[in-house]
Amino acid sequence: MATRNSTLVLCAIGFALLAFAPLGISSKFYLDILTLIFFTAYIGQSWNILGGYAGQFSFGGVMFFGTGAYASSILVNSFGVPAIIGVVVAILAGAVLALGVGYLSFRSGLRGSYFALITLAFAELLRVVANSLEITGGGVGLFLTYAPGLQNLQFKTPVGFYYFALILLAISIAIVIWLENSRFGAQLVAIRENEDAAEALGINTLRRKCQAIMIMGAMGGAAGTFYSQKYLYLDPPIAYSVHLSVEMLLVTIVGGMGTVFGPLIGSLVLHTVNEVTRNFIDTPGLSLIVYGIILIMIISYLPNGLIGLFKGRGSKKAGAAQGDGDA
Amino acid sequence: MFSASLSMLPAAITNGLMYGAIYALVALGLTLIYGVLHIINFAHGAMLMLALYAAFFLFHLFGIDPYLAILIVTPAAFVFGYVIYRWGVGKLSGGRDQNILLITLGLSIIIENGALFFFTGDQQTVSLSYSYEAVDLGFVFLSYPKIISFFASLLICLLLWALMTKTDLGRAIRAVAKQREGARLVGIDVENIFAITFGIGIACLGAAGCMLLPIFYVDPYTGNIFVVIAFTIVVLGGMGSIVGALLGGFIIGITESVGGLLLGESLGQIGISLIFILILILKPTGLFGSKV
Numbered sequence: 022m023a024t025r026n027s028t029l030v031l032c033a034i035g036f037a038l039l040a041f042a043p044l045g046i047s048s049k050f051y052l053d054i055l056t057l058i059f060f061t062a063y064i065g066q067s068w069n070i071l072g073g074y075a076g077q078f079s080f081g082g083v084m085f086f087g088t089g090a091y092a093s094s095i096l097v098n099s100f101g102v103p104a105i106i107g108v109v110v111a112i113l114a115g116a117v118l119a120l121g122v123g124y125l126s127f128r129s130g131l132r133g134s135y136f137a138l139i140t141l142a143f144a145e146l147l148r149v150v151a152n153s154l155e156i157t158g159g160g161v162g163l164f165l166t167y168a169p170g171l172q173n174l175q176f177k178t179p180v181g182f183y184y185f186a187l188i189l190l191a192i193s194i195a196i197v198i199w200l201e202n203s204r205f206g207a208q209l210v211a212i213r214e215n216e217d218a219a220e221a222l223g224i225n226t227l228r229r230k231c232q233a234i235m236i237m238g239a240m241g242g243a244a245g246t247f248y249s250q251k252y253l254y255l256d257p258p259i260a261y262s263v264h265l266s267v268e269m270l271l272v273t274i275v276g277g278m279g280t281v282f283g284p285l286i287g288s289l290v291l292h293t294v295n296e297v298t299r300n301f302i303d304t305p306g307l308s309l310i311v312y313g314i315i316l317i318m319i320i321s322y323l324p325n326g327l328i329g330l331f332k333g334r335g336s337k338k339a340g341a342a343q344g345d346g347d348a
Numbered sequence: 349m350f351s352a353s354l355s356m357l358p359a360a361i362t363n364g365l366m367y368g369a370i371y372a373l374v375a376l377g378l379t380l381i382y383g384v385l386h387i388i389n390f391a392h393g394a395m396l397m398l399a400l401y402a403a404f405f406l407f408h409l410f411g412i413d414p415y416l417a418i419l420i421v422t423p424a425a426f427v428f429g430y431v432i433y434r435w436g437v438g439k440l441s442g443g444r445d446q447n448i449l450l451i452t453l454g455l456s457i458i459i460e461n462g463a464l465f466f467f468t469g470d471q472q473t474v475s476l477s478y479s480y481e482a483v484d485l486g487f488v489f490l491s492y493p494k495i496i497s498f499f500a501s502l503l504i505c506l507l508l509w510a511l512m513t514k515t516d517l518g519r520a521i522r523a524v525a526k527q528r529e530g531a532r533l534v535g536i537d538v539e540n541i542f543a544i545t546f547g548i549g550i551a552c553l554g555a556a557g558c559m560l561l562p563i564f565y566v567d568p569y570t571g572n573i574f575v576v577i578a579f580t581i582v583v584l585g586g587m588g589s590i591v592g593a594l595l596g597g598f599i600i601g602i603t604e605s606v607g608g609l610l611l612g613e614s615l616g617q618i619g620i621s622l623i624f625i626l627i628l629i630l631k632p633t634g635l636f637g638s639k640v
Contacts, residue, residue, distance in 0.1 A: 129629045134388050134449075138579055139628045145576055146621035153615040160614065263572070267453065274450060306465035306568075313457035320450045321440040 025202055028281060032198070036191055043180045052179040058285075058292045059186035060247065064265070065272035065284030066193035067240035072270060073278035074200060075233045076213025078133070081140030082269050084122070084147050085115040085241025086248070087260030093246040094163050094255050095156055097173075104174040104250050111242040119238025123231040132216070141266070148261035162256030165249060174250040182251050189247060190285070193240060197281050209233055210279070275319050277326030286327050291315075359488035360609040361602050366494040368601020369501035373556040374574050375581035375593045376508060377549035383588025384525040384545040387445050390452040392578060393571025394459035395550055399425055399557025400566035401467060407474050407561070414474065415496055418558040425554025430547035438542060456571075463568035471567045479562065493562035504555050505594050508548070512590060521545055525588065577604075580624040586634030595635065599623070 039055075046052055068082050092114040093107030102110075126139045151157045158164075169177045176182055200206035208229050211219040220226050249255045269284075276287025294315055298308035323329050374396060381389045389395075402421045406412040412420070437455070441447035482489040512518035523531040524541045532538050564570070581600050585592020600620060608616030627634065 125625075125629055129632065131628060131632060134382075135583075135628060135632050137388075138583060139625060141576065141579070142621050142624040142628065146618065146625065149615065149617045149621060153612070153618075271453075304465060305469070306461035306463075309461040310458050310465070313454045313461065316457065317440060317451050317454040320447050320454065321442070324444075324447075 025198075028198060028201075032191075032194060036187070039187055040184075043183055049179050052183050054292065054296060056179065056183045056186045058288050059183075059190040060244065061268060061272055061292065062285040062288035063186065063189045063193045064241065064244050064269045065276070065288055066190075066197060067237045067244070068269040069197065069273045069278065069280075069284050070200065070209075070240075071230075071233045071237045073273055073280070073283065074197075074206060074213060075209040075230055076216075077230060077233070078137045078270065079140040079234075079237075079266075080137040080263075080270070081142070081144030081266050082237065082241065083261055083263070083266040084140070084144040085119060085238040086245045086265060087144075087147060087151070087257075088118050089115045089242030089245025090249040090255050090260050091151060091157055091163075091245070092242065094165055094249045097165060098163055099156065103172040104246060105172050108174060108243055108246040111246045112239045113242070115238035115240070115242025115245070116235045117238075119234045119241075120231060123234035123238075124227075127227050127230045127234075141263075144261050144263070144266060148257045151257040151260060158256070160257065162254060162259075163249075165253040165255075167253060174246065175253075182247075185247060185251075189243060194281060194285070196236065196240075201281060205229070205232070213279070271316065273326075275316060275326055277328030280326070280328050283326055283328050290327060356609055357606065360605040362485070362488045362490065363494075364602035364605035365598055366490070366498045366601070367605070368598040369498045369505075369594075370556055370559050370597075371574070371577055371581055371601055372594045372597025373501045373504060373552055373559070375578040375585070375597055376505065376590065377552035377556075378578045379582045379585065379588055379590070379593045380508075380552070381546055381549040382582065384521055385445075385448065385542055387448040387452070388579075389546075389549065390449060391456040391459060392452075392553070393573075393575035394456040394463075395425075395429075395571070396553045396557055396560075396574055397463060397566065397568060397571035398428075398459060399554045400561055400564075400570060401463065401472075401557075402554070403558040403561045404472050404474060404566055408472075413476065414558045414561045415500065418500070418555050421558050422551050422554040425557075426547040426551035428547075429550025430543045432550075433546035434539070434543040437546070438539065460568050460571070467568065469567060471565045473565045474561055476562055491563070497559040497563060500559055501556075502594075504552070505590070508552070509590050511548075517544070576624075577620060580620055580627075582634075583624060583632075584627050584634055586636040589634065589636040592634055592636035 042055070043052060046055075064082075064086065067085075068079065071077050071079060089108075089111035093104055093111040096102035096107040096110060097104055122140065122143050126136055131139055152160050167175065169175045169181075174185065176185070200209070208219065208224045211222065211224060212226050212229060216226055245260070272287035272291055273284045274287070275291060276285065277283030291312065295308060295312055298311045302308055302311075319327065374392075378389060378392050381387065381392075399421055402424065403414045403417045406417045406420060407414055432455070437448055437451050441451050476493065478492045480491065482491045483495065512521065520531070520536050520541055521544070523534075523536060524538055524545075528538060531541070577600055581593055581596035584599060585594075585596030600623070603619040603623060604616065607619035610616070611618065
């Protein structure tokens, strides 16, 4: 319980500081970067629930984002439904899609690389479909009108989107803290550690995994609405980009999988690295090379992610694993 | 309109077979690496793209025909793969499978952006003196490059199959794939076999790159186009199966070109993802898959 309380206190202080930050930061540049860091951390957190806690690596996490983005954008564009209602539909769409994908894959017993590949395939399938339908604007994409206002989830200043992203992040962290302290979360961890044993203990692993992917799907759906209302443009390569699928797992793994703050730390560090290298090296590609190198170094030398640096180095399990690797 | 499409069906199938043989070659490397190391090489597409650039520059700077460049690019790709695994991926991962996957992912980011930096994002193509000469089969015109690529791919598949089944090296590789520890006990240098297998997998990409160049284009992202196709073929054929990769390549090649014919350019791609998903759900071991 002590850890739980200290986590909650840490969160409360952190979010209080971040909530007042825009009073001190007037630069649009920094606000935008912070917004992006929150957004990536949020989407990483959604991956963390299924990947970090339940141990099911998805390589197509972007499919919920893209479907949510299309759901709310189509409602706005074709039916004049305000985005604040659209986001609810986007969340539902993400969850329903997740249930379908999760049920089909988990019921067939797909694990490990097979699960990773089928999620990748679903994302590809959706990209191809979105590319050929009329209602999604096909390859041309959808343009949304700029009409700032809370009901449209659009804002005149970057501060609005800053708070939007901050709220999303806060919700995602709350979900994960709840997960850490709930029976449901413990069952997910049991599945991650040894699925057959979990099944033998009477955990309905299919149901639990489906629930975990549905939470991920719902969160992804909301992220889609956030994106489309912020950037006002959506096309299939953006909506179902492999890049975002990869980014959500990278920030989580780099930060620390199966931890409350892993995705946030990962997002903060990777975005900072990205911005700094981009400032110093103004050539396309080079900053991402540095990004790739740092990624490999972290995976090689910090098996528990960056958060492993803070959490007592006495983590025997990690030490033992490291020893095995060197032998 | 539909009848017009149907009359073009034999042509579409033939074209699909032509591309299918090259797809098989791309997938062969992936399936071989999976079969032995039990990992998915996420840098596969990026490395194919490097091979395409290698063939492109050999042609552009020295005028070497891409089909002759196979003799240079394939061994070079083997060395590249061997070195990358032996002193890179294998060492850094500490032998943990999940880490290998993520490190190859990092590697693909580095290679792709390295290409963007050095070669810019422009699309490059080569034009050979015989690029536009074709054979008329009655129902389809087949360009020389397509025909050469098709038979060369088949030949390389055959060579690889012979290597795996007839030689001591092949036996050692299969032994490591089946029983890592057992192979170690009988004196096989497992780390070396891993690196050799990785090298052979990348060598296949070297050959595939040379054969794709005359009928395709190259830019830093070309590899991505083939990654999903290669995964599909590998899963379809059964992870680790050489025969499966060849057959899977043909099925996917035909699916793609017939799908494009019947459903149009953009929706035609749907066939590949659908096959991918259906196979995974219905028969995850693939057509020729054995549990390695």
